[in-house]
Amino acid sequence: MKVVITSTGDSPGVLVDRRFGRCHYFVLFDTLTGEIEFIRNPGVDHLEGAGVAAVNLIAEKGVKKVVSGEFGAKVKSLFDQLQIQLVSVPHESMTVRKVIEMLSETGE
Amino acid sequence: MPRRKLLRKVLSPPRVKGFTPLGEESHGAPVLMGFEEYEAIRLCDFDGYHQAEAARIMNVSRPTFARIYDEARRKVAQSFVTAAPLIFEGGRIYYDSEWYRCEKCRCRFNHLEKAEGPSRCALCGSGEIVPVKEAVRQEKPGHRCICRACGAVKEVLHGMPCNQVVCEECGSRMIRKGVRAGWN
Numbered sequence: 253m254k255v256v257i258t259s260t261g262d263s264p265g266v267l268v269d270r271r272f273g274r275c276h277y278f279v280l281f282d283t284l285t286g287e288i289e290f291i292r293n294p295g296v297d298h299l300e301g302a303g304v305a306a307v308n309l310i311a312e313k314g315v316k317k318v319v320s321g322e323f324g325a326k327v328k329s330l331f332d333q334l335q336i337q338l339v340s341v342p343h344e345s346m347t348v349r350k351v352i353e354m355l356s357e358t359g360e
Numbered sequence: 361m362p363r364r365k366l367l368r369k370v371l372s373p374p375r376v377k378g379f380t381p382l383g384e385e386s387h388g389a390p391v392l393m394g395f396e397e398y399e400a401i402r403l404c405d406f407d408g409y410h411q412a413e414a415a416r417i418m419n420v421s422r423p424t425f426a427r428i429y430d431e432a433r434r435k436v437a438q439s440f441v442t443a444a445p446l447i448f449e450g451g452r453i454y455y456d457s458e459w460y461r462c463e464k465c466r467c468r469f470n471h472l473e474k475a476e477g478p479s480r481c482a483l484c485g486s487g488e489i490v491p492v493k494e495a496v497r498q499e500k501p502g503h504r505c506i507c508r509a510c511g512a513v514k515e516v517l518h519g520m521p522c523n524q525v526v527c528e529e530c531g532s533r534m535i536r537k538g539v540r541a542g543w544n
Contacts, residue, residue, distance in 0.1 A: 317482065325454075328470075332455035335472050339482050342466040351483070354465065358485030 255281045256310050257351050258320040262290045264349040268341050270321030273303030279348055280313060283355055303327040311336070319351055368396040368428070369419045370453045378447035379439070391439040394451025397432035404429060463488035505534035513537055 258275035260266045269275030274296050280289040291309075295302035303323075307330045310318060318331065319339045331338055341351065373395055380387060396418065403414035415425035439446040457470040462481035469482035481489055502517045507527035514534065516525055525534040 319483065329454040329456065332457045332470075332472070337470060337472055337482055339467055339469040341483070342468070354484045358480070358483075 253283050253317065254313060254315045255283060255317040255319060255355055256313070256315045257281060257348055258293075258318075259290070259348045262292075264288065264352060265347055267344070268319065268321065268346050268348055268351060270344070272318075272320040272323050272327060273306050274298070275306075275320065278306070278310070279352075280315070281352055281355065286356070288352070304330065307331065307334070319355075365452045366420060366424075367452055367454045368399070369417070369456050370395050370399045370451075371417065371456055371458075372399070372402065373455065374398050374448045376448075378445060378449075380445040381443040384443050388442060388444050390445040390447045391435050392447050392449050393432065393435050395448060395453045396428055396451040397435065398448055399453075400425065400429040401432045401436070459492040460489045461492050462486060463490065468492060504537040506537040507532060507534050 257279040258269040258272055259277040259279045260269045260275070262277050264279075269277075275293055276296055278291045278293055280291060281287070293306065294309075295305040298305065303326055307327055311334050315336060317337045317339060319341060321340060323331070323338055323340065328338065378390070378393075399418060400414065403409045403417060404411060409417065411425055411429065412422050414429075415422040418425060418428075420428070435446070438444065457472055458477075459468055459470045460478055460481075461468045462484060464486040465481060465484040467481065467483045469478075471478045477491075478489060480487055502515055502520070503522075504513055504515055505522045505525045506513050507530060509532040510527065510530045512527050512529040514525060514528065516522075522536045523533050526532070527534055
């Protein structure tokens with residue numbers, strides 16, 4: 253299963269980005285193969301519609317789960333329609349590597 | 361221009377696109393039912409909620425819910441009686457799913473399968489999960505009425521007209537407390 257994690261940078265040691273639409277990078281993680289890909293978020297400076305643009309980008313990749321900090325109302329309802337699961341991490345200090353480890357352990 | 365309709369919350373959209381009558385070769389014009397109308401029937405007739413509760417779940421007022429529900433039933437009846445196909449389509453709605461919190465890693469996640477709840481956390485896989493309670497819309501506070509005859513005070517619900525409240529002490533009609541000089 254493919255999972256997207258929002259990230260503040262382009263290495264696994266950085267923190268999960270609390271913002272969904274205006275995060276710096278998306279980390280595309282495949283739980284089956286263990287592949288990790290960093291995608292720069294083109295909507296980071298958008299004044300409006302960054303979340304919706306990000307949803308489109310993610311949906312195209314065939315992702316089934318998204319890990320981030322907070323999700324807006326528009327984004328939530330879009331993801332619900334697309335049947336993509338949302339996970340909101342609690343700590344400011346959680347790194348991308350930690351999330352990837354947790355996801356790998358569950359084996360889903 | 362009329363005021364725009366509020367968005368109605370839909371927890372569970374229909375699983376099929378619609379229904380067609382059995383044993384009819386040609387169908388007439390289909391009956392179009394909005395997702396909010398389907399949701400109203402699902403909440404009231406399938407889940408057995410009262411209209412006031414269902415209205416709160418869909419985030420609309422109770423009179424609005426009653427209108428949606430009436431329209432839904434009228435369309436079901438029309439479809440049954442005229443043997444017209446029923447198609448689910450449109451409506452001013454937004455989707456919402458149920459959220460859970462994991463006690464172990466403290467993350468929150470939503471759950472998309474409506475039929476059964478999740479058994480494990482979506483992030484760490486632990487079984488220590490609890491549903492996140494949605495903040496229920498606060499009821500407006502009530503007011504106090506006073507009896508003109510004997511001065512008894514009574515707390516009543518918001519929206520209850522004072523002149524319909526009967527004093528428990530002496531049986532006479534009451535008025536709003538604290539608004540008319542000389543009486544209270």
